[in-house]
Amino acid sequence: MRRRTLASDALPAWSFMAPGLLVIGVFVLFPIVYSIPLALTDYSVLGETKFIGLDNFRRAFADDSFLVSLWNSVLYIIVVPVLQILSILIAILVNSRIPGIQAFRAAYYIPVVTSMVAVALMWNWLLSQNGVVNYILITLGITDQKIGWLSTSSTALYVLMFITLWKGLGYYMMLYLAGLQSIPADLYEAAIVDGASRAQRVRLITIPLLRPYIFFCSLISLMGAIRVFDEMFVLTQGGPGTSTLTSSLYIYEQGLEQLNFGYASALGLIVSVIVGVLSVIVFRFNRQGGVNPYG
Amino acid sequence: MMNLSEGGGPAVAGSKADAPGGTPGADPLRGGLTAGAGPGRRGTEPAGSGRSRGWRLVRRIPGLLVGYALLLALALFMMGPFLWLLSVSLMPGTNVFKFPPAIFPTFIKLDNYTQVWSFIDFPKYIGNTLIITGLGLVLNILLSLSTAYPLAKMRFKGRSLVFGVLVATMIIPSATALVVHYLTITWFGLLGSFFGVVLPSAVSVFNIFLMRQTFLGVPDDIRDSGKVDGASELRIWWRLMVPMVKPGIAVIALLEFMSYWNSFLWPIVVLDDPAQYPLASALTYLNGQFAYNFGWIAAGTILSVLPIIVVFLFTQRYYMEGISGAVKG
Numbered sequence: 145m146r147r148r149t150l151a152s153d154a155l156p157a158w159s160f161m162a163p164g165l166l167v168i169g170v171f172v173l174f175p176i177v178y179s180i181p182l183a184l185t186d187y188s189v190l191g192e193t194k195f196i197g198l199d200n201f202r203r204a205f206a207d208d209s210f211l212v213s214l215w216n217s218v219l220y221i222i223v224v225p226v227l228q229i230l231s232i233l234i235a236i237l238v239n240s241r242i243p244g245i246q247a248f249r250a251a252y253y254i255p256v257v258t259s260m261v262a263v264a265l266m267w268n269w270l271l272s273q274n275g276v277v278n279y280i281l282i283t284l285g286i287t288d289q290k291i292g293w294l295s296t297s298s299t300a301l302y303v304l305m306f307i308t309l310w311k312g313l314g315y316y317m318m319l320y321l322a323g324l325q326s327i328p329a330d331l332y333e334a335a336i337v338d339g340a341s342r343a344q345r346v347r348l349i350t351i352p353l354l355r356p357y358i359f360f361c362s363l364i365s366l367m368g369a370i371r372v373f374d375e376m377f378v379l380t381q382g383g384p385g386t387s388t389l390t391s392s393l394y395i396y397e398q399g400l401e402q403l404n405f406g407y408a409s410a411l412g413l414i415v416s417v418i419v420g421v422l423s424v425i426v427f428r429f430n431r432q433g434g435v436n437p438y439g
Numbered sequence: 440m441m442n443l444s445e446g447g448g449p450a451v452a453g454s455k456a457d458a459p460g461g462t463p464g465a466d467p468l469r470g471g472l473t474a475g476a477g478p479g480r481r482g483t484e485p486a487g488s489g490r491s492r493g494w495r496l497v498r499r500i501p502g503l504l505v506g507y508a509l510l511l512a513l514a515l516f517m518m519g520p521f522l523w524l525l526s527v528s529l530m531p532g533t534n535v536f537k538f539p540p541a542i543f544p545t546f547i548k549l550d551n552y553t554q555v556w557s558f559i560d561f562p563k564y565i566g567n568t569l570i571i572t573g574l575g576l577v578l579n580i581l582l583s584l585s586t587a588y589p590l591a592k593m594r595f596k597g598r599s600l601v602f603g604v605l606v607a608t609m610i611i612p613s614a615t616a617l618v619v620h621y622l623t624i625t626w627f628g629l630l631g632s633f634f635g636v637v638l639p640s641a642v643s644v645f646n647i648f649l650m651r652q653t654f655l656g657v658p659d660d661i662r663d664s665g666k667v668d669g670a671s672e673l674r675i676w677w678r679l680m681v682p683m684v685k686p687g688i689a690v691i692a693l694l695e696f697m698s699y700w701n702s703f704l705w706p707i708v709v710l711d712d713p714a715q716y717p718l719a720s721a722l723t724y725l726n727g728q729f730a731y732n733f734g735w736i737a738a739g740t741i742l743s744v745l746p747i748i749v750v751f752l753f754t755q756r757y758y759m760e761g762i763s764g765a766v767k768g
Contacts, residue, residue: 154596156672157589161601164586164642171639172608175619181694182619237509250755251514255519257751259701259719265726266520269527269733274538290538314517318758377704378723397619400708412615425447 167263176416183410189403200410210411212386216301217415218371220390223305228362230309231316238317238347239324253314260311264378267307268294271283282341294380297387304375304388312368316361323357324350363426370419391415512536521744528552528737535733551738558735559725560714561742567633568717571706573701575637579695582642583650590647591654592662603649605644621708625756634715637710640698646691654680689757693750700747708767718743 163285187193204210215226238249255263270276271293278290293303327350351358373392376382382389382397391411399408526544527533528551533541588601589595620639629635657680665675681688703719710716713724725739751758 153589153593154764157593157595157598160585160589160593160672161675164582164647165601167582167638167641168605168608168644168647170623171620172644173604173618173640175616176608178619179615182615207505232747234513236555237506237513240506242503242506244753245510248510248514250752252517253751253755254748257697257747258521258744259722259747261703261719261722261726262744265522265722265736265740266524269535270520270523272536274540276540276542279539279542306708310517327487374704374758395615396617399615400621405618405622407617408618413619416615 179409179412179416182406183413185406186404187406187409193406196406200407201414203407204411209386209389210391210394213382213389213391214418214438215417216387216389217370217372217391218309219301220305220372223364224362224365224369227309227312227316227365228358231361232320234313234317235320235324236350239321252317255311256314258311260374260378263307263311264375266357267310268379271303293296295384296386299332300380300384300388304372304379307375307379308369308372312365316365317362320354320357323354324360327353334429359426363423366422366426367419370422447530458497473663501620524737525741527733528741531734533733545560551734552742555735555738555742559721559739562729563714564716564718564721565746567715568700568719570633571702571717572696574633575699576638576692578637578641579643580691583646583691584681584684584688585676586642587650587654588680590717591651592657592680602704605647607643617705617708620705630709631711631715632709633715636702637699639705646695648688649690650684653684657683686757689754693754693758696750697747 183194184195184197185194186199234252238245238252272278272291275297277293278287281287282290291299294300300364331349331353332345335349340348365389371392372390373396376388376390376393377396380388382393392415395408395411395415398404398411522750523542526542527535529544529547529549530541531550532549546606590598622636624630624638627635627638629638661679661683662675665679665730670678700717701719703723704719706715706717706720707723711718713721722743726736
C-alpha cells in the first residue's frame, strides 16, 4: 500500500515542479556551473575566445583592485552583528500592545520598502559637507568641521555600512518580532514565578528560543553584506579611489561595463567559494547549538 | 523587555508579577485574586499585593513614557530623511548644498510636483513598472506554489535531493549571475523586452523555501480527503491546498512587489530604450539629467516611493501573519 503511494506521486510531483525547476536550472544552477568553463577563457566582446587555463585566476590574485574589493567586502561583515543586535533590541521594544505600536512598526519598516535609488539620493544630500548631518553634529558640538562623509576615503565605507544598517533594521525587526511572538507567554510566567529578573528572562528564554531566527537572519544578512552592491553602485561607484569598491561592484564593472566576461567569471568563482566556505562555517556553528530551522 | 504590556488583569497579586516583561496575556492569569482591594489595605499587606488598578496605572506611567520616548526617537531616525526630503520637495528653489541647511519647511508650494510631473512621463514609467511588477508577481507566486507543493506534501524519489540542491544554491550563490544572465537573455533573444527583465527572477529558491515551510503547516488530511473524493492532483492543489497557504502567498507577493518595484539595475541592463524603464531606473536617469534641480529630484523621488509605502501600509497585517507562519518552520 505504502509502496504504491510512493510510486503514484512521482509523476504529479515532477509535473508540478517542472516549470519552477526549469527556471531555477537556467537562472540559478546554470550561472554557477557555466561560470567555471567561462572563467577558463578570455571571452569578451572583442576578438576570438581562447581557452587560457588558469590565467584569469593568476591575474585576479595580482590585481590590486580586486584584492582591495575583496577586503572591503569582508570588512562589510562588521555590519552583520551590529544590525542583528540592534534589530533584536528594537523587536523587543515594539513587542508590546501599547496604543500606536502598529504605526511605529510601520514607520521603522518604511526604509525597507524604499528603493535604494531613493535612499541613496536622500542620504547623499544629508551627508554632504553642507548637509543636515554635519549641521546637526556641529550644532550639538560633536564636531567643529564639516566632513564630506562620502567623499572622504576613511569614512565612506563605514557611512555606506550605516546606510545598510538604517535600511535593514526594519526588515530584521519584523522577522525577530515574528520570533518573539511565537514564544509562549507561560514560559515567562514560569520564570517570573521562579524569581527570574528581566535580564535573566531575556538571556535564558528570549535569546535561546530566538536562536533559529538569529541563525536565519544572520545568514541572510551575512550573504547580503559580502555581496553588497547597490549602496556603492548608486552612491559612490566604488570611490573615492577604491575605498568603497566591493567585489560585487568590481565584478559588475569587469563583466557588464568592460565586458570581460571570462575574467569576471573567474572573479565571481573566487567570491562564490569564499561565500560558500563562510556559510558552511555558519551552518556548523549553528548545528553545535542543535537548532535547525530547516528541519 | 519593556514594561509596556497592556494592563490586562484587574489587579495584580504578588510583587513578582509587577514586571510582566511585555508578554501580552500574562496578567489575566494572575489577576482577579485581589480584585476590588482598595488602596487602603496597602499598608497592612506585604509590599506589592493588593494594589488597585489606578495605582498600577500610575506605576506604569514612567515606563510608558520611557518606552514612547524611545519609540519616537527611533521613528525620527527612520522617518527623518523622508520628512526632510518632503520638505525640500515642497519648497521650490531650495539649495540642498547651502549651509546652514533648511530643515523645516518655511513655505509650501506644489510647483516642483506639477513641473516634474509634466516634464517626465510619469504615467508611462508607472505603467512600465506595473507591467514588470505584475508579471514578476504572478510568475513568482504560481511557480513557488507549484514547485514547493510536492516538496512539502508528496512522496517521491529524489525529493530530498531536489531540496538539498535548492538549499545548496542558497549557500553557494553565483557572484557572476548577472553576467551569465545577460548572456542567457541575449541567447533567448529577450533583450529589450519586459519578459527578459522578469524571467531570471521568475522564481527564487528563497520563495520556494518559504512556500514549502507554509505548505508543511497544512494538515495531510486535506490532501487525503481530496483524493478520496477522486479529485485530480491539479484540483486538489488549486482548490484545497492553495487557499490554505494564503499567508505565504501574501509574504511572497509583498516581498516581490517591493523588489520589482525598486529594481533599477537589471532593467537598465536588459532594456535599451529608456522609455521602457521602470520608475526606479528612470529615477537614476532623472538624477543624472538635472543634478541641480533639487526640488524636482526630491518631488520625483517622493512620487516614486509613495505607491510602495501605501501598498505596504495596507498589507502589513498579512505580511506579519505570513512571516510568522513561514519562518517558524
